[in-house]
Amino acid sequence: MANEKRKKLTPVQQEYHLFEKARETKRPVVKNCFRAFLVGGFICMVGQAISYFYMYFFDFTEQTVGNPTVATMVFISMILTGFGVYDRIAQFAGAGSAVPVTGFGNAVISAAIEHRTEGFVLGVGSNMFKLAGSVILFGTFAAFVVALVKTIATQWGGL
Amino acid sequence: MNMRKWLLIALAIVMVMGGCAKEKGVKQQSMQGTNLIRTNTDGTAKRASIDQRPAERAVAYVRSRDDIKDAVAVNTRKKLLVAYQIKHMDRFYRKQIEKEIHDHLKRLFPDYQIISSSDLKIFWKTKELVDNLENKKWDETKTNKQIQKIKRLSEDSA
Amino acid sequence: MLATFFWAFVVGGLICVIGQILMDVFKLTPAHTLTILVVAGAILDGFGLYEPLIDFAGAGATIPITSFGNSLVHGALQEADRHGIIGVLTGMFEVTSAGISAAIVFGFIGALLFRPKG
Structure with a gap:
């Protein structure tokens, strides 16, 4: 909280503020990083499996396989977002699910789904890239x- | 409740992954088996109708480098196709290694059109071609055509 | 091949850890974090460092959002090579199109298929 704002508070409020601060849960940085590492690494490994799949069964080389892999990951992200699974993963993984392209896909797709009630042009169309x-x-x-x-x-x- | 759902989802993902991984493993194994029967481990087609000595020399050179894991090669009268896999820790230097090998091969075989690649897909394709040659299924025109196809594939950039 | 999976996991995981640190230690919002990572990817490619990382880690480097910046720069440079300075502008989305177009198309399909929750 900003300093000037704190000055405006009544003494009771200030007291509460200190009280709150002392009991505020510290962000478990190490634990969060570990989770992000695990989930992020896992997502990348799935991506690697998908790119080997495309290389093995289609005429993609290591140089060209990136595009179909990314598109597939975004597709998977759509399914998971639609069923509300991705949000749960995000709660657990933090940046581990936000940093891979699936996170980018999730941001776009969840915005699109959320604003659907406002109509397709004004809702979906204009809000899709709100986050991304x-x-x-x-x-x-x-x-x-x-x-x-x-x-x-x-x-x-x-x- | 929440936890259980979570576990279920994780389990599902792991199962899907496991299923896919296993399939792949089996496929690879069976492929290795056929290789054992059909070809020796030299990476060239010894019994092909076209003289494969240039390809053999190319493979010998590429394998002698200590940043290379494996190599295969095919040649026709005018073309030499070499595919290799770089050891994982050296993959950072893929560009330099590719250039070095390509230049060296050009010096070794001035009469041939050289196509060389470190790409895994090209490696698989070349290996397939070696197998086909080894079994004398393919003549030169067909081989040339396939080499041309592989060349085009290797020139595709992202 | 197994080594590629391993390094894809490690490198991809580490990039996510960088993102987590930006969020937790520097108290940035996810949007800021992603933006920084994309810009970092673009700059790394400018120095020619991102491509070797992709060679090394495969999907571990192409799946994180950093590769978005990398491929934008890549497309621009490729076109610039062919058509000179104007190519920087025209070639930008040449390589990247997959991620964005997939997000747009699947986003819209998703909006058609799924209903918002709660």
């Missing part, structure tokens, strides 16, 4: 800058 929009925006802009700098450096800087 920032990822796309900053990802795209950062990529633009990086690629621009690199292109200029290699073409005119003779790097």
Whole structure:
């Protein structure tokens, strides 16, 4: 809580604040990290299995298998989100389920499902990227800058 | 209640994973079996109708490198197709290794068009081709066509 | 092949741990965390470091959101190679399209199929 805000509180409130702070559960960082590691690693391993599947049965190479794998993972994420399973995984895993593309898919898909009652254009259409929009925006802009700098450096800087 | 549901979901995922993994393992095993029968472990087709000595030399060179796990090769009169697997800890340097091997092969076989790749898919495909040659199922035109196909596949980038 | 699974697990897990640390220790929201990771992926690819990681860890590097930034840069650079500086703009989504288009398509299908809960 900000300092100026605290000054406005009555003494009783301040007392309560200290009381609350002392009893606030500390975030179990190590435990959370361990869970994130396990679940995140597991999701990536599933992804690896899917990419081997595509390589074995279809004409995808190690270089090209990424796209169908990502699409499949997002599909799985849709199913899990639709049945409400993904939210439970997220409760347990934290970043372990948010960082893989399935988390990105979950953000888009859950927003789409949630706003369905507001209609498909105004609800689903305009709210779909509410959460994922920032990822796309900053990802795209950062990529633009990086690629621009690199292109200029290699073409005119003779790097 | 919550916990039990959780366990059920986890169990389901593990089961699906297990099922898929097992299938794959079995498939691989059976593939290994056929390889034992049909081909020797040299990575080239010894009994093919086309002279495979260049391919043998290429495999010998690639295998002599200590960052390579396995290699297979096929050649026709004009083309030499080499596929290999890089040891896992050296995969960070895949690009350099690929370039080194490609350049070296070019120097070793100036008369051949070299196609080389470290890709696992290309490795599988080349191995299949070696098996087909070994069993004398395939003649040169067919082999050339397949090599061309593999080449196009290897040039696909993400 | 087993080694690939192992390293996919470890590398993918570690990237998630970085995300968890950003969320827990630096008290960032998930949206901020993901944004930082995407930008980090783009920058790493700028230095040519992300591609070797993919070679090494396979899906462990392509599944985390960091690869989104990486593939954006990759598409842009590929096009820039072919068409010069304007390619940076036109090629951006060349490689990445899979993730986003899948999310859009499946998101909409999901909205058609499933009903919001509670």
